[in-house]
Amino acid sequence: MVKAKKWVVKKYFDGVPKKSDFEIVEYELPSLKDGEILLKTEWISVDPYLRAYNKNLPIPYDQFSFQVGVVQETKNPKYPVGTKVVTHEGWCDYVIVKETQIEIGQFPKGLTYKLPDLQGLSPSLGVGAVGMPGVTAYFGFLELCQPKAGETVVVTGAAGAVGSLVGQIAKIKGCKVIGFAGSDEKCQWLEKELGFDKALNYKKVDAQSALKAAAPQGVDCYFDNVGGELSSVIIGQMNIRGRVAVCGSISAYNDKQLPKATILQPSIVFKELRIEGFIVWRWLGRWSEGFTQLVSWIKSGQLKTAEHTTVGFDKLFDAFIGMLAGENTGKAVVQV
Numbered sequence: 329m330v331k332a333k334k335w336v337v338k339k340y341f342d343g344v345p346k347k348s349d350f351e352i353v354e355y356e357l358p359s360l361k362d363g364e365i366l367l368k369t370e371w372i373s374v375d376p377y378l379r380a381y382n383k384n385l386p387i388p389y390d391q392f393s394f395q396v397g398v399v400q401e402t403k404n405p406k407y408p409v410g411t412k413v414v415t416h417e418g419w420c421d422y423v424i425v426k427e428t429q430i431e432i433g434q435f436p437k438g439l440t441y442k443l444p445d446l447q448g449l450s451p452s453l454g455v456g457a458v459g460m461p462g463v464t465a466y467f468g469f470l471e472l473c474q475p476k477a478g479e480t481v482v483v484t485g486a487a488g489a490v491g492s493l494v495g496q497i498a499k500i501k502g503c504k505v506i507g508f509a510g511s512d513e514k515c516q517w518l519e520k521e522l523g524f525d526k527a528l529n530y531k532k533v534d535a536q537s538a539l540k541a542a543a544p545q546g547v548d549c550y551f552d553n554v555g556g557e558l559s560s561v562i563i564g565q566m567n568i569r570g571r572v573a574v575c576g577s578i579s580a581y582n583d584k585q586l587p588k589a590t591i592l593q594p595s596i597v598f599k600e601l602r603i604e605g606f607i608v609w610r611w612l613g614r615w616s617e618g619f620t621q622l623v624s625w626i627k628s629g630q631l632k633t634a635e636h637t638t639v640g641f642d643k644l645f646d647a648f649i650g651m652l653a654g655e656n657t658g659k660a661v662v663q664v
């Protein structure tokens with residue numbers, strides 16, 4: 329018998345999540361049935377959607393998220409002992425899973441696949457640049473923004489898991505890239521390490537005039553990770569037939585009521601903008617195509633990956649709150 333631990337959400341979050349909203353539960357795992365594998369978790373992801381989807385599930389629920397685990401015992405010949413596997417089983421240290429048919433609905437259940445061939449890169453990338461955030465950046469940006477060389481791209485949440493990849497993919501495609509992030513250190517990293525043309529600290533600058541100075545020719549593509557007034561300012565400076573990929577609105581995830589922002593209709597109409605929201609599971613059937621391209625860019629040095637690593641299963645809550653507060657540069661991950 330294997331003793332396992334998991335984090336359970338027992339109270340709906342009210343504003344910023346509290347540690348007392350969670351409980352760590354210990355339990356014994358049963359023996360394996362045919363087709364099943366036992367995974368020991370090595371890496372667990374903390375992401376903004378853990379906050380955003382909190383009220384979509386009945387409580388108590390097991391905290392969902394992506395994880396990378398290694399097969400300890402197996403009753404599935406496709407998954408021998410030692411195989412690295414990505415699942416969406418959440419904040420637990422051991423778990424029994426089956427290769428699943430995904431059910432897409434309000435919130436999909438179950439997802440298990442072999443870690444892509446990372447060609448020697450860290451397995452932690454399986455929850456980051458070569459995982460769900462990676463394909464969010466890849467498909468969300470390329471499919472919805474349709475960037476062309478020479479165009480100007482703006483990305484918010486630019487120093488985070490998704491944003492840092494979007495900006496670099498835009499550079500690979502020959503675009504001029506402007507990022508907004510929450511500290512001078514993050515902005516320096518974006519310009520000096522990742523090759524952004526300009527990075528602006530949204531907590532310090534007047535976004536309207538700073539963006540005008542950075543993009544006097546206007547904005548063609550906007551990858552929106554944060555929403556709110558900053559997005560209204562950016563959308564107000566878009567060129568005719570500009571494209572906006574709406575990925576998230578983290579600026580309001582902890583708000584009890586949706587905040588007000590300047591209306592967008594005049595820009596949308598007179599600039600003929602295309603604004604489209606998406607959820608990354610739209611491209612689930614193409615994730616492996618994205619993984620292959622992302623690994624290739626990372627291996628060739630065209631795409632840099634950064635991780636903010638917290639060590640310890642017991643520190644999952646701290647890592648989650650730290651990410652929401654902006655402590656991470658790159659992908660926030662927990663090493664179990």
Ligand SMILES: NC(=O)C1=CN([C@@H]2O[C@H](COP(=O)(O)OP(=O)(O)OC[C@H]3O[C@@H](n4cnc5c(N)ncnc54)[C@H](OP(=O)(O)O)[C@@H]3O)[C@@H](O)[C@H]2O)C=CC1
Nearest residue numbers: 376488489490509510553575576577578579606607608654
């Ligand atoms: N549509 C989809 O399928 C998906 C959407 N997403 C969305 O993408 C966005 C980025 O996710 P991800 O890259 O994983 O997370 P990040 O790694 O970017 O981490 C979150 C970051 O959000 C920033 N942030 C926090 N509060 C605010 C605020 N009030 N205003 C502006 N920025 C803030 C912080 O950076 P800073 O220091 O810059 O403030 C923090 O580091 C989120 O909105 C998420 O919900 C992610 C995956 C899939």
Ligand SMILES: CCCCCCCCC/C=C/C=O
Nearest residue numbers: 376377416436437438439576
């Ligand atoms: C079977 C589980 C798939 C879960 C996919 C999670 C997608 C996250 C979408 C995020 C949206 C906003 O942040």
